[in-house]
Amino acid sequence: MNLFTIPLKNMRRKPTKTFLLLLVFSLGVMSIVALYQVSLVVGVSLEQKLTAFGANIVVKPSTEKLSVSYGGFHMGDMLLDVKDLQETETTAAIRSIGLNDRISVVAPKLVTMLKIEEVAIAVVGVKWADELGIKSYWATNGTFPQQPDEILLGSLAAEKLEIRTGENLSLYGREFRVSGTLLETGSDDDSVILMDLGRLQEMLGQPGAVSFVEVAALCSGCPIEDIVAQIQTNLPKTSVIALQNIVNQRMSSVRFVQKLALSISLVILVTASAMVGISMLSSVNERKKDIGILRSLGYGKSRVFMIFCLEAGLIGALAGGVGYMIGFGASLKTLEFLTLADGAKPVFSIAQLLICASLFPVITILSALYPAWRGSSVEPSQALVSL
């Protein structure tokens, strides 16, 4: 028997009222937990889907740019000491960073220029599986290359070269079949010839060489800067650049989902807290007699205040624990029902359960502060009027 006994027994005294209050707050916690879990999983899932729309990190060789002028004439910029990257080492280094679970796709590329019938054009060697992983928006009027001796033309390149799908094109003395032409993308891809990376390396006599590597990273769990820093540490002689506009664009979609969930959660939380506050206020009015008895027995204002806060805290702790469990179950069912997560599932976390069981009491206590203060401010003489 101690100070806890009073609020505990009072809660048991009116089981229906206590149950309803617990139910309301548990439903609030449940909704918040379910929304949080669903938004988290949907956010990750959404970001994974968005990686198909381009890379957000580029790894390229370190270069020194020199602006050359002579005799009053500007002769343009010169790149010094450009060395290609090594495909195997570079991709392995990227895949081995601490945040490797955040790396979705690594797409190495080799770029070269050549002239075909007086038309200067860029040829880009790619690994098709990786490239299509980050450019799922590509569409072709034929098929994507299945063999090393098949190539894909950008729409402008095809127009310049006047070559159609199904025809052959000679590159470095070898014949390649044009398996398809890209439908206009509005990007640099429209002006290039795309072919198998290995074949291009072989033809150029540069086995394993790549000009740059595009990386699609998932940024919802950590900032892109952390991923960039880790890649930079593993590849000190390269230049690692985050494409911030793409990152921001992508994250804004993910954050929209999370902000929406947060806003709804806040509304639910405020409503549930108001319910607790109103209930405690009515409890104070109902229990003026109790307050009078306690004050007559030497309970100070702080003790009366504490009794009401403890009662609110107990409701918060119970509702936090129960609400988390139900909310977790509800998030599983919601994701299953709405098929939003592509197999991804929320992870049950003891830490989150403990956070709920300790955070929500604080919230209920905060919402009970005014009623508790009102209760403690009741003078014994006022309370005793009803005795």
Added chain:
Amino acid sequence: MLVANNITKSFSSEGKDVNVLKGISLNLEEGDFASIVGRSGSGKTTLLNVLSTLVRPDKGELNYRGQNLTSASESHLNGLRKSDFSVIFQFHHLLPYLTVLENTLLPFMSAFKPVSKQIEKNAMDCLGRVGIADKAKRLPGNLSGGEQQRVAIARALVKSSKILFADEPTGSLDKATGENIMELLARLHKEGLSIVMVTHEAEYARLARRTIEIEDGRVVHTSASEKNHTGLTSS
């Protein structure tokens, strides 16, 4: 032991100040048994509340064992009510959701530290003294009015109160039960407890060592009882 000197108290009612106590002075000795009598609205209960520190007087001085209670801090008064003073009321003496034993131990439950086994044993002894030890685990709702009043008295005993303030302790009880309670109070007084009791029952008032009669907020008559506090005359 408890000295009230020129106590005044007024309350606001419908925008007007109503003077309830108009300069009351009285002196309560160690082991005293004083009954305060008077008509309804004469100020008996207000006087009891002032004496028991539940209400602060507007003017005048209240001294307890040399301490001026009029200017004492709230926490000091709380401490006094926790240890030396006990108040029992006509109705609603107990928290309905606590058992008889818990209600008896209520003065000791204001901390997070659990009540010791020794205090719990004392509480059981006190319940025994008032004759309801066998009902320690019951809720007040399952007790008669007289039994509830006994629990309130046991609560005063367990904290070894020096003064018991009783506001119409028999007001809500039938005659036989009221007499039982009065016999209990008389017995406790004989054992050394000081009692200040508000009552409008002349027969019970005569049980006290002295009777203070109040009218319109003033003491109009004080008389010493001829009885020797041995008990009630049967009627």
